[in-house]
Amino acid sequence: MSLIAITEVKKRFGDNEVLKGISIDVEPGEVIAIIGKSGSGKSTLLRCINGLETIDGGSIMVAGAQLLPDEVHLKALRLKVGTIFQQFNLFPHLTAGGNVMLSQMVVKKTPKPEAEAMARKMLDRVGLAHKFDAFPEQLSGGQQQRVAIARALAMQPIALLCDEITSALDPELVAEVLAVVKELAADGMTLLMVTHEMRFARDVCSRVVFMHQGRVHEIGHPEDVFTAPKTPELRQFIGAQ
């Protein structure tokens, strides 16, 4: 059974239909890159999957449970799916360690010593064990994003949604974040990432989804999508990169 089953999902903002019926099935351990022009609906799709946007049609199932827009169902969903944002969104009033510990203690009611042990483990996993006591403003963008990844991982999600997680970074900081993501992929984490890093999509992902005007325009193995695009839109998109 698919881990994430997205079926005929529709979303509109006023008169503007952003998603016009999206269907994607994500198997456990898959790493899926969602590419496409800005405005094609890729970020909106991710925001629908973790319930930050409500959908107007279709259904989303995560690990067999349907996404419903009430607080109990949303909370259950968000414990299964972690999200990493373009702007990191670390809590500025807490240290790196505090950021990773907070939701464990507040949401999962994990006792503090265990939450701290988990935080140290996760920060170590993203290569930032030594920054446990640093505040976000003392960290580089790449480090902040890695803390954000550790924070999501500490909730032990079964899948991670990554929304253009390297787009706000200086070019020299992109690699350190992608290296962490690559390791997660190698460890078998299910990843759904909106990205502009075409090389990364090609090297690491198991499937690539090309979105165009609110639809899945092409979907396939990265080799096929990048070397043998079937539609002129994808050819143009790849050519423009």
Place this chain on the structure above:
Amino acid sequence: MVEFTLWDILRNLLLATRWTIALSLVSFIGGGIVGALLLFVRIGGSRVARLFAKGYVELFQGAPLLMQLFLAFFGLGLFGIDVPAWLAAGVALVLWTAAFLAEIWRGCVESIARGQWEASSSLGMGYIQQMRWVILPQALKVAVPPTVGFSVQVVKGTALTSIIGFVELSKAGSVVTNATFQPFTVYGLVALIYFALCWPLSKSSQMLERKLNVAHRDH
């Protein structure tokens, strides 16, 4: 004719100042509690509750404090309820302060980036948890200087309660003037006492603003 020394005047004024301070504290603390409740309703309540909180704030901000005092003092009297001046003064000032504090604090909460709400809800937190652990700790920092600054308005607002007969500093000023026939001296002292109460508050508001801004220098 009885002669009043400067000390006689000052002593009586200072005794009345206790009531100004007490009324200010009651208004500020009571207003803070009611204001916090309004704030929660205003940003997290149902649609009807939000509209109520919004209407409340607009009503109390849009009418002069003096009218609110009159309504509290005489209005309840119409229903046969005998309201002592101190009660009417306290209730009116608490409600008035609550409206302003709720609005100040709403601005502070809304100044927190939307990403903080999104990140915390993505981690599974509910509304109360987000407020308690993520939004309020940041908003409080922003809220301290304007809140302390507003306390000056509360202290000065208590002067109006003299009109409904509550004997605080201003009312004591009138009473002492009637006995001594030295309005300039008496009201001069009254003004100085208000200044001594308010100036440290304004100053500390400015200092807090500078101090808390330092922590935000990178943003």
